[in-house]
Amino acid sequence: MPQTVFVVDDDESMRDAIADVLEMAGRTVRKFANAAEFVELAMTGPAGCVVLDVRMPNLDGLKLQRQLVDADVVLPIIFVTGYADIPMSVTAMKAGAADFLTKPFREQDLLDAVTQALESERATRAERQELVRLHSAYAELTDRERHILLQAAAGRLNKVIAGDLGLSEITVKVARAQLMRKVGANSIAELGRFAERLKLS
Structure with missing residues (x-):
C-alpha cells in the first residue's frame, strides 16, 4: 500500500x-x-x-x-x-x-x-495483516483439528493424541496434515509458532 x-x-x-x-x-x-x-x-x-x-x-x-x-x-x-x-x-x-x-x-x-x-x-x-490471516485460517479449522493443533504444537505424538480422542493413529495423521495445510504450516515447529502467535492454549 x-x-x-x-x-x-x-x-x-x-x-x-x-x-x-x-x-x-x-x-x-x-x-x-x-x-x-x-x-x-x-x-x-x-x-x-x-x-x-x-x-x-x-x-x-x-x-x-x-x-x-x-x-x-x-x-x-x-x-x-x-x-x-x-x-x-x-x-x-x-x-x-x-x-x-x-x-x-x-x-x-x-x-x-x-x-x-x-x-x-x-x-x-x-x-x-498476518495476524488477520492467521485468525482467518484458525476459524476454518474444525473442533477436532483445533484440538489436534494444540496437542501437536505441544509436541505430543500422533498415537498419544489418537488415544486422547479415541481415534486411530492414521486418522489423526491425516487430520494433522490437513490442518497444517489449512494454516500454511510446513512443520511441527511452524505449527507451534502459529499457536504461539494466536496465544492458543
Whole structure:
C-alpha cells in the first residue's frame, strides 16, 4: 500500500516548508491546516505517518494523538514544536510518538525521522495483516483439528493424541496434515509458532 506523509500544521509557511523538504526527497505529501481537517481521514487507517504540530487551536497535536491511539489507528506521529517543552515531549513519547523535533530542526533530522516512521508503519501493518490471516485460517479449522493443533504444537505424538480422542493413529495423521495445510504450516515447529502467535492454549 502506498505511503503518504501527512503534514498537519496551522502555520502555512512551516507546513509548506516541511512539505517541500519531503517532496524533494521523493515522498508523497498531503497538507492539513489543522487537526480537525485531518482526523476524519486518519480514522480510515491510511498508510504512512504524520508530521504534526503540537500547539494548534481547538484540537491540538496531543489531543489528536490520544484520539488516534484510542481508535487503534496505526499511524506513527512525528511531533514538531517551536517550544522546547520537555514534559510535553515525554507525554507524547509515552503515548507512542515516533519522534519529537523542536523547531528549527535540520532537514536531515526530519527526513531520518520520517524514514524510520514509515518503516515502522510498514512493519506494523504487515504484522497486523498476518495476524488477520492467521485468525482467518484458525476459524476454518474444525473442533477436532483445533484440538489436534494444540496437542501437536505441544509436541505430543500422533498415537498419544489418537488415544486422547479415541481415534486411530492414521486418522489423526491425516487430520494433522490437513490442518497444517489449512494454516500454511510446513512443520511441527511452524505449527507451534502459529499457536504461539494466536496465544492458543
